[in-house]
Amino acid sequence: MKPMNTPTSAAGAPPCPHPAAPADLLSGCVHCGLCLEVCPTYQLTGDENNSPRGRLRLWREEAEGRLPPDSWTDFYTAECVGCLACETACPGNVPYGLFLEQARHGQVAAGRSRPPVFLRWAAAVAARPAVMQWAFWPARALRRWGVLRQKFVFPGRPAVATSTAVYARDLVRERRPTGPRVALLTGCLMESLFREINFATVRVLVENNVQVVVPPTQGCCGAVQEHLGLDGVEALRERNRRVFTDLGIDAIVTNSSGCGLALQKTMQGVEQQPAPVRDVLGFLGDLGPVKRMRRPNAARVYVDLPCHLVHGQKAAGIPAAVLDATGYDWELAPQAADCCGSGGVYNLQKPENARAILARKSSFLETAAGDPVILATSNHVCMMQWHSAGAAGLVTRPYRVAHVISLLDPAGEHLGG
Secondary structure (H helix, E strand, O other): OOOOOOOOOOOOOOOOOOOOOOHHHHOOOOOOOOOHHHOHHHHHHOOHHHOHHHHHHHHHHHHOOOOOOOHHHHHHHHHOOOOOHHHHHOOOOOOHHHHHHHHHHHHHHOOOOOOOHHHHHHHHHHOOHHHHHHHOHHHHHHHHOOOOOOOOOOOOOOOOOOOHHHHHHHHHHHHOOOOOEEEEEOOHHHHHHOHHHHHHHHHHHHHOOOEEEOOOOOOOOOHHHHHHOOOOHHHHHHHHHHHHOOOOOOEEEEOOHHHHHHHHHHHOOOOOOOOOEEEHHHHHHHHOOOOOOOOOOOOEEEEOOOHHHHHHOOOOOOOHHHHHHOOOEEEEOOOOOOOOOOOOOHHHHOHHHHHHHHHHHHHHHHOOOOOOEEEEEOOHHHHHHHHHHHHOOOOOOOOEEEEHHHHOOOOOHHHOO
């Protein structure tokens, strides 16, 4: 099967630099093919070049000078979702994600690829948190009033003016938890548009006797820039290294798997031993969370596992103790560890591919038991993708999308207000 899109000719394009990906590392792939079964783009197209081992071969041959710069290499690099399922499947522990990040950046730096203007604008705004919070004020208000209709925007009631930092400070002063002390990464899009999830995270942590600190000077984790191959990632990482170091905390917690993976990379650059970066649900699983008591009903939760949690952060999944504590009957969604097609900004850059990937994965919702049916995950970008399945007509029966932390929330924000 042919790729869904084809590139234009790029004869005479400058080479893509691979400064940190020497040929001996790129040659770590032994072409066993185990990655093919888990690669969403290979499963869509059946094209060997549209697989992890195919891309590694193209990058290696270009790095060694056997393959001239070619538009097909750029095309197949752009086709990758970046789900990192291939890293989990790889018996040789090839750091595919590192090579993908370098290839994307090298192609953009060499002028061989150029992200769309609206995504470059979004990355620039995300790098300036104060600007982003101001720019998204109308969207927060419209969501709170329930009148924002966009296929990727799920229902919710975020605070319009009060920040998570202020909310956490006031709640901790009121409740005075005495347990572990954590710093919360609030995220760019999460804080600016889906702030109710941050508030739910603070409430759940405080209810579990956790002291929550939200550094107000924290910045973008750099994930958007990394996905797009743009400059400026290291500067954003350095800012957060300064902010999250020497806080006297037991852990840095995140409620978004993509941001969590980016922050893990960030804190690897700290010379002294930094506080560990933990997914908030894994952190709560270690504590043994307070359990919600619910009346027996027909509601059923289907849990999807974000790629950047299980394949990026190498977590085993969402702890069963946490899911049991929601009080709902739950089970893992079919193909729970497979990509939903969101891929950071992939569903905006490659909407046709992302829709086809989601169509396969979301089809079970049509006949899933439960009333209501709740699709729960732990990454807001995945939530956006799952919400779009209904908005785009891939799923025609009603269902709800929720963050798992919201299912634990004593205020019950997970039903959208």
